[in-house]
Amino acid sequence: MSNLFEFDLVFALGEGEHDVFELADAVYALGFDDAVVGTGQAGLLAVALEVEGEQPxxxxxxxxxxxxPHLPKGSTLREVRPDLVSLADVAKKLSVQRQALQKRKVPQPAVQGLYRVTELAKSLEQQVEQPTAGARRPRFSMDAAKPxxxxxxxAQTVNARMALGELDPQSLQPRKRST
Incomplete structure (x- = not known):
């Protein structure tokens, strides 16, 4: 059974000037017709995707x-999102105000107000499926945010493998372990 996954790939672009329209066209030409491509920060390219598959x-x-391989020479995968997220990020996906989540029991932030998306997802799913007796039932649906x-x-697995040096961010192939 195939699942839908929604994620962002953030690439660090190789040296030089880059035409954002050419970069976007390259992504679309690969069959990612619905991708949202952006260069909000110099030297970075973000590609938001929805892709079906088995394992995220x-x-x-x-x-x-x-x-x-279709990005400028020297480009690397810098980050995959969602990994560490703010309550505002999650609230937006759930179509609620951030304050609605602040009133809920959520895990502790991992770092500077950012939460591990997997921990938040587990906590919120549990609150929807098994509301606390006497507590108000959550007014958000997890369906829209599910992918x-x-x-x-x-995202966490890929980011961790790159951080640990197990995955080369330039080739995206496993690195051989030295003995």
Missing amino acids: DQVILEAARTIL WLAAGAG
């Missing part, structure tokens, strides 16, 4: 491996 980390890596939340574990 494999879906993410396959998409990144498809796109990366984004489902991609979180894959």
Whole structure:
């Protein structure tokens, strides 16, 4: 059974000037017709995707491996999102105000007000499925955010493998372990 995953790939572009329209066209030409491509920060390219597949980390890596060779020489995968998220990020996906989440029991932030998306997803799903006796039932639906939340574990896995040096961010191939 195939699942839908919603995630962002953030690439650090190789040296030089880059035409954002050419970069976007390259992504679309690869079959990612619904991608949202942006260059909000100099030297970075973000590609927001919705892709079907079985395992989130494999879906993410396959998409990144498809796109990366078509980017300027020297480009690397810098980050996959969602990984660490704010309550505002999650609230937006749930179509509620951030304050609605602040009133809920949520896990502790991992770092500077950012939460691990997998921990938040688990907590929120549990609150929807098993509301606390006497507490107000959550007024948000997890359905709209499900593809984004489902991609979180894959994003964390890919980011961790790159951070630990197990995955080369330029080729996206496993690095050989030295003995």
